Amino acid sequence: MLTFFDCFDNHLPIAECYRMIRQAGFDGVTIWWSKTLGRDDYRDGPTLARKMGLFIDNIHAPTDITTGLWLDNIEGDAVTGRLLHCVKDCAEFEIPAMVVHLPDEKNPPLNELGLDRIKRVMEQAERWDINVALENLMYNIESLAFVLDHMDSPLLGFCYDSGHQNCYTPSEDLLTRFSDRLMVLHLHDNDGSGDQHLLPFDGTIDWPTTMKTIARTGYSGEIGLELMNWSYQDLSAEEFLRIAFERGKQLEALFLA
Secondary structure: OEEEEOOOOOOOOHHHHHHHHHHHOOOEEEEEOOOOOOOOOHHHHHHHHHHOOOEEEEEEOOOOOOOOOOOOOHHHHHHHHHHHHHHHHHHHOOOOEEEEEOOOOOOOOOOHHHHHHHHHHHHHHHHHOOEEEEEOOOOOHHHHHHHHHHOOOOOEEEEEEHHHHHHHOOOOOHHHHOHHHEEEEEEOEOOOOOOOOEOOOOOOOOHHHHHHHHHHOOOOOOEEEOOOOOOOOOOOHHHHHHHHHHHHHHHHHHHHO
């Protein structure tokens, strides 16, 4: 099944986004779980999406909340609380998974304190059967490895972001490295120069190889597109979504081939 990022156009009312996403043919959505990107009403998302016949694949935890994960201070302690709150929200709204950005491993370096904080989050996630998927960024690959290597919970896994790999870590074979923990897909394209969230096949990603590699991991979840219309202002939202669905079906065909 195909899912779509609900904040592809942060100028549209959230209910209208869901109507158009469903009309384009998508089965489900990822909800941006934050007031940023114009989403003051994000907590209305689950009800509105389901009214439109969409299921909720996961929420994307706020991207600014984990920057202090490794810090031994109040900021670091606050990270744990905010992640725990996201887990609670998943349970309350019956959402099966959340995607988290781990901070860079460089400043400060990886430590047991941060790992203990993630363990607390996973203890709560396991009580409520919530999956937690850690996403690849620019300088957090060793953070991913550190946490996944030290925690074997079946509910803690990897969110593969194709665009981030293409522009930030093109030499890394992340799908092979974390193949046994693959849990969520964020698929989008770029030309290698930056995080552009382009439609698949509009950038430089080798999609046949990428989708075959994903299939070889044994992944059985949704084909999730995390696209933005930043580079498509000449298209209406409906036209953008129509093309996005067509491209998503192409990826799905490559995955199933």
